[in-house]
Amino acid sequence: MRSFFKNVLANIVAIIILCALFFIFFIMMLVFSAMGNDKSVAVKKNSVLTINLKTNIIDSPTEEEMGLFGLGAQNKSILIYDALEAINKAKTDDNIKGISIETDYLSAGLTQIDDLRNAIEDFKKSGKFVYAYGNGVSQSAYYLGSVADQYYLHPAGMVELKGLSTEVTFFKDFADKYGIGIEVIRHGKFKSAVEPFLRNDISPENKEQLSTLLNDLWKNTSNKMAASRKIDTAQFRMITDSLYGMIPEQSLKYKLADKLIQKSEYEDLLKAKLSVKDKEKLNKISLTSYINSYADEDRSGEKIAVLYASGSINNGDDYNDIHSEKYVKYIKKLQEDDKVKAVVFRINSPGGSANASDEILFELQQLKKEKPLIVSFGDYAASGGYYVAMAADKIYSEPNTLTGSIGVFGVMPYYKDIAAKNGIRADIVSTNANSMYYSGLNGVTPYGVNMMTRSVEGTYKRFVHFVTQNRKKTFEQIDNVGGGRVWSGVRAKQIGLVDELGTLTDAVKFAAQKAGLKSYHVEAFPKRMTPFEQIFKDLNEEDVSARIIKNKIGKSNYEILQQITDKKLQSEVKMEMPYQIRIND
DSSP, rough: HHHHHHHHHHHHHHHHHHHHHHHHHHHHHHHHHHHHHHHOOOOOOSSSEEEEEEEEEEESSSGOGGGGGTTTGGGEEHHHHHHHHHHHHHOOOOOOEEEEEEEEEEEEEEEHHHHHHHHHHHHHHTTOOEEEEEEEOOHHHHHHHHHSSSEEEEEEEEEEOOOOOOOOOHHEEEHHHHHHHEEEEEEEETTTGHHHHHHHHHHHHHHHHHHHHHHHHHHHHHHHHHHHTTTOOOHHHHHHHGGGSHHHHHHHTTTSEEEEEEEHHHHHHHHHHTOOTTTTTTOOOEEHHHHHHHHSSSSOSSSSEEEEEEEEEEOOSSSSSSEEHHHHHHHHHHOOOOTTEEEEEEEOOOOOHHHHHHHHHHHHHHHTSOEEEEEEEEEEEEEEHHGGGGOOSEEEEEEEEEEOOOOOEEEEEEHHHHHHHHHOOOOOSSSSTTTSEEEETTOOOOOHHHHHHHHHHHHHHHHHHHHHHTTTTTTTHHHHOOOOOOOEEEHHHHHSSSSOOOOOOHHHHHHOOOOOOSSEEEEESOOOEEEEEEEHHHHHHOOOOOOOHHHHHHHHHHHHHHHHHGGGSSSSSSSEOSSOOOOOO
C-alpha cells in the first residue's frame, strides 16, 4: 500500500512538472512570437510591395482574432488606415519600384477595397508599375486587382465576376407551424429587420430599397472595374451576366485579363521589369512588413486620435464589438488627453442596442465641447451606427457605405402555442398588474404591447430629434428619408444625411485642419490587445465556448445564433440595420 501511494504521488508530481514545463514553453513561444511581430524590417533596394493572400484588412483593432484560437492572426491583420499610409509612403520610397497584387481572396469590406483602389490609383501617378496575378479569383479580389496596369491569370484559373445579390429568409410559416409567437413593434415601413417574422415574402418597400441599394453599390464598383480594364460599361454588364470570367479563355477574350501565365512565369515577368537576373532573388515585401519598417519612427508631439467603433452596439464592458461602458471610458480618456487635439470617430456598425447607442452619443457630445470631432463611415453606419454620429462637426461617408436606417424596433418571441400543444402551461402569481407583462410561455399582455409601442415611438422621436439638430433639417424632412430605410453613401450625400464623400484619410486631414495642426501624428484607439491580454481573456469559459462555436458554424451564423440566445440582445428596443451586405468570396 505504501508503494502504491508513492507511485500515485510520483505520477501527480510528474504531471504537475510536465504541465509547468508546457506552460513555460508556451509563454516563451508567445514572447518570441510577439518579439518577432514587432521586429523592424529593412526595405531592400529594388523591392516590390506585395498585397497577397495573407493580407487581412480590418477596420478596427477590436476585429482582430487572436488568443488561443487565433494565435498569430495579429501578424496578418492590418488596419485600413495603416494600409493606406503604407501605399502612400511607398509612392515616394525609392526602394519600392512597384506593387504586386497577388490575392485570390480578400478579407476586406467593400469600402476598404474602394480606399485601397484609390490609394493604388494615386500610387500609379508616381510612374511606378502595378501588376496583379490571380488563380481562382473572388469578386472582391478582382475588384482590387482590376486597378492594376496589367492583370495576369492562371491558364486554368477563373474570375468570379457575377454582380451583387441578396437572399432574404422568412420564418413566419415556420413559426406558425411550430407554435412560436413573435410580437414585433417597429417604426418605419422600411425597418425590415423584423420582416422575416411578419411575412413569408419580401414586401414591396423592402424590395424597393434593396434593389436601389444593390444597384447603387454595383454601379459604383462595376464602373470602376470597367474603366480600369478599358471595357465599355454595356459590354462589362454582358460579361458579368454571362459569367465569362469563369472560363480563362473567355476572361482573356473579353479583356478581364491581359495574359494567361503560370505563377512562376509571373515571377519571371516581375524580375524582368526590375532588371533582376534569373538566378537573383526577387525582393518582395508584404504590407505588414513594410508598415513594420517605419513603425519605430518618432511619434511624439500633438496627435489626432482615431477611435474605431466596429461591430454591433451593446451594453457592457467587453473588448470586441462596441460595448457602451468600454466606449464611454475611451471617449472620456481622449477628452482628458491634452496631447489629443482632435478626434476622428470611425464607425463601421449596423447598430444594435438603442440604450447603448444613446450612452455613447452623450459622451461624444461632451467630447465635442472640448475638441473637434470628425466622423468617418466605413462599410456600415446605420441605425445605432448612424445615431452615434450625431455629435459630429462633420461626417464623411464612403460612396458604398450603407447608412441611414433611421428606425427603431423591438422583438419579443414567445412559445405559448407550442407549449400548449405539448401539454405545458404556466400560471402567474404577481404583486402588480403588469409584473409579468412578457413571458416566454404566456406571451405579451395587450398593455405590454401598448407600452412597448410607446417606447419604440419615443425612441424613434429621440433618434430623429438628434438627427434634425446635427443635419439642420426639420422633423418632417428626416422622417421622409427615415422610416428605417438604408441608403448608399452617394444617396446619403444627396439627401443630406452626410456632409462629404471621402475616406478615413480625408477625415483625418480635415480634423487636423479644424484643430489648426500643421505637424501631427495619428494614434489608433482602442489599443490592440497584447498577446498576453488576449490569451488570458480567452481563458474565460464562456468566451472559449463562444469561440469554438463561432469557428464551427462561421461568423455570420454565429451572429444569428447570438441574437436568439444572448439575453442582452433580447426584448430591448433596437436601432439596428436589417441586414449586412458582403461581397462573398
